[in-house]
Amino acid sequence: MERKPTHQMARHTVKLLIVGRSDGKRAVENSKSRQKEDNQPTKAQLQKTVDSKGVQNYYQAVKIGHPKSMEWRKKLGGMLMNQLGKPYDTSQFPNHVFVYLGGFLTNSDIAMEYCLADFPENYRLYEHCRIMPEALKSEKEGSKYPNERRDYYLYGHPGGRKKRFRSPADFLPHLLWMSTDQEGDPENCECKLCTSEDFSKLANEYLQWAHREGKLVTSDRTDQRLGKQAELEATPIRSEVKAGGTSTVANMVQKRMLSTSQEKAPPSVTKSQPSASAAPIAPSPAPQLPSPTQLPVPKTYEQAIDAQCNKFIYRPGEVVWFSRGTSWGLSVITARELFKDQRHQDRPEYTVQPLSHPYGHPPMLKISQEDLLRPWLAWSAPNATHQALINQALTYETIDWRSVVQRLYGPGDPEVDGSIFAAKFVDGSYTPFEPLEPSRPQAAERFYNGAYLGGEKIWIGEAVRLRTGSEKDIMILHHLVDVSSGNPSGATSQEISAIGDIYTFETVAYNPKRPIPTNPYLPLRVSEDLNYRNRITIAHKSQISYWKLTQASARLSLGEVKGRWYESRVLLPIVQGQTAFAQALSRGEISDVGDKLNGRGDSTNSARKLGTRKASRLEALGAAVPPGTIIGARAMSASAPPVGFPMDPALMAAQMNMEVDHAPEATVNDTDMSEFVDVNQLEEGDYSQGYLGNVGTDGQF
Numbered sequence: 001m002e003r004k005p006t007h008q009m010a011r012h013t014v015k016l017l018i019v020g021r022s023d024g025k026r027a028v029e030n031s032k033s034r035q036k037e038d039n040q041p042t043k044a045q046l047q048k049t050v051d052s053k054g055v056q057n058y059y060q061a062v063k064i065g066h067p068k069s070m071e072w073r074k075k076l077g078g079m080l081m082n083q084l085g086k087p088y089d090t091s092q093f094p095n096h097v098f099v100y101l102g103g104f105l106t107n108s109d110i111a112m113e114y115c116l117a118d119f120p121e122n123y124r125l126y127e128h129c130r131i132m133p134e135a136l137k138s139e140k141e142g143s144k145y146p147n148e149r150r151d152y153y154l155y156g157h158p159g160g161r162k163k164r165f166r167s168p169a170d171f172l173p174h175l176l177w178m179s180t181d182q183e184g185d186p187e188n189c190e191c192k193l194c195t196s197e198d199f200s201k202l203a204n205e206y207l208q209w210a211h212r213e214g215k216l217v218t219s220d221r222t223d224q225r226l227g228k229q230a231e232l233e234a235t236p237i238r239s240e241v242k243a244g245g246t247s248t249v250a251n252m253v254q255k256r257m258l259s260t261s262q263e264k265a266p267p268s269v270t271k272s273q274p275s276a277s278a279a280p281i282a283p284s285p286a287p288q289l290p291s292p293t294q295l296p297v298p299k300t301y302e303q304a305i306d307a308q309c310n311k312f313i314y315r316p317g318e319v320v321w322f323s324r325g326t327s328w329g330l331s332v333i334t335a336r337e338l339f340k341d342q343r344h345q346d347r348p349e350y351t352v353q354p355l356s357h358p359y360g361h362p363p364m365l366k367i368s369q370e371d372l373l374r375p376w377l378a379w380s381a382p383n384a385t386h387q388a389l390i391n392q393a394l395t396y397e398t399i400d401w402r403s404v405v406q407r408l409y410g411p412g413d414p415e416v417d418g419s420i421f422a423a424k425f426v427d428g429s430y431t432p433f434e435p436l437e438p439s440r441p442q443a444a445e446r447f448y449n450g451a452y453l454g455g456e457k458i459w460i461g462e463a464v465r466l467r468t469g470s471e472k473d474i475m476i477l478h479h480l481v482d483v484s485s486g487n488p489s490g491a492t493s494q495e496i497s498a499i500g501d502i503y504t505f506e507t508v509a510y511n512p513k514r515p516i517p518t519n520p521y522l523p524l525r526v527s528e529d530l531n532y533r534n535r536i537t538i539a540h541k542s543q544i545s546y547w548k549l550t551q552a553s554a555r556l557s558l559g560e561v562k563g564r565w566y567e568s569r570v571l572l573p574i575v576q577g578q579t580a581f582a583q584a585l586s587r588g589e590i591s592d593v594g595d596k597l598n599g600r601g602d603s604t605n606s607a608r609k610l611g612t613r614k615a616s617r618l619e620a621l622g623a624a625v626p627p628g629t630i631i632g633a634r635a636m637s638a639s640a641p642p643v644g645f646p647m648d649p650a651l652m653a654a655q656m657n658m659e660v661d662h663a664p665e666a667t668v669n670d671t672d673m674s675e676f677v678d679v680n681q682l683e684e685g686d687y688s689q690g691y692l693g694n695v696g697t698d699g700q701f
Helices: 067-084 134-138 168-180 197-213 220-225 238-243 246-264 301-306 401-405 414-427 524-541 568-575 578-586 617-624 649-656 670-675
Strands: 012-019 027-029 036-038 056-061 097-105 112-116 124-131 148-155 319-323 327-340 346-354 365-367 373-375 429-436 445-453 456-459 463-466 474-483 496-509 543-557 561-564
Touching: 012 067, 012 168, 012 301, 067 112, 067 124, 067 148, 067 168, 319 346, 319 414, 327 414, 373 568, 401 414, 414 429, 414 617, 429 617, 456 561, 474 543, 524 543, 524 568, 568 578
Parallel strands: 012 112
Antiparallel strands: 012 097, 027 036, 056 124, 124 148, 319 327, 319 373, 327 346, 346 365, 429 445, 445 456, 445 474, 463 474, 463 561, 474 496, 496 543
């Protein structure tokens, strides 16, 4: 009789971590020459030269799938989560560490593993190789050293190439600081490189000078460095920092938790209470300022990627314009991924499916230059090429496309008209996705992690453009709520509310004696874009801008959202054109790119209308895409990697025992260009006048 095993080998999960904040620099200024230099080994060190003795001594970049890279990232992921606590407590450090459930392991010795999906942005691992020929080694008979020695260093510290990390344990305190520090202040970092004697001496000298001159508003941390009583007494001494150890890291965690809890404390706790014998003084009424709301935590890997800078402009499921050379077409992004260019920098690549009528669909294309794409709201769609389809209340679903294809509607291009009507139909739709558990369970409300809104995709935790207030108002979206109007059946309604903090853009004269304000409640992309714009205007116009909070936890209909907010530093060079953008920068001018974009519903005269709710993105696209089309932005489950996203193929293949296959790249047939929309036919009105910039060839901003 066959004996069956009493147990099966368990499948153990691997969680991929993303540290959303990074201080890494690809290039730094040399302190002596004042010239920019790459923050990596020198060019001479990167060359595989052989000296007179036949010894090779060189550095080389370590690819993401290399076993040593995987080893570093697994160690860092495990140590980081060990310090933060497992299971990960998202209430303590809500903004900077994202956990995504990745693949599976069949290793009975490991119950749970954590691994960094990649090193923090602009940090790169290099291998130092020293290869000695066998003939030279024989001269040192009895030596224990092999003829090859390989050491690994992590570059990217803002201190330059001399500030490199020698091991995962060496980098852990710095990684923990990036993951947990609410202010992002390098003075709070306790790693060896940030607390070296020369750095500390320089920082203390500056703090003492600034304190004497009254040029610095001191805080508890500043007073501690000046020898005054500090509110936080858990700061480790320098000897502990240099020795490196668990106590230093643990103190950092306690310090961050304490500072976070103090920030959340109500004002009555921190204010001193008046004496009972003191004469009562009638206080003057103070204006009630709104309090900003903490950013929500990304729930999926894709959402975490979209929260980072310099990754992707466009998202799967979004309708975009794409270049066919001399003309433009309309398409939907089905997938995206990152690839390394010759400089080992991440570059995005998109797979797009051109939109069309139901009886014919062009093949998918791969586009690896973001300036060959435009957001759907960058331009207004032109009129149909068939005169019979103009000025009629027709939609994609009501047009007799078979008759159009059979030329019964007269001359015209069915494929172009199909893409125009399909894009307008999608613009009038919306689809909330990824239902969330409500913090206050109520039968009449359902919360969502994001929504397809017209041609775009939005997440909670990011900025959106508004129709209310000034044209420059944005909302930091904290909740998407479906109110079923008390329907006992729980049926979804036609009313989705957007809840979040509303900010308006303010510009004032720059005062070098006042520190530049920071707002930890803004998304990273908003903060980095603001910093970029301020560097331009301070240098040329002595002006500085900031986002002023006007309403906290405001509640609006989703129809009041104009569309996604985009970084001006990223999208302006594309929609404005490289030459015009460079000329504006030379004058110290950098406008809000939102001024150059349409709002949802503008092309169909349905602004402020929520539109038609669709159950899925594919339902909204309908027959405009081929049957069986897969959108990579489907709601991602916890047991499978997303489609078309940078999941470290080498790592996932090693963990899941899978072979990594790459689809062949689609080609563009130049003979089909005339079948797509001619850019000269695009409407040039209030929304698109003057923003049909030239298409670049190198993909550089």
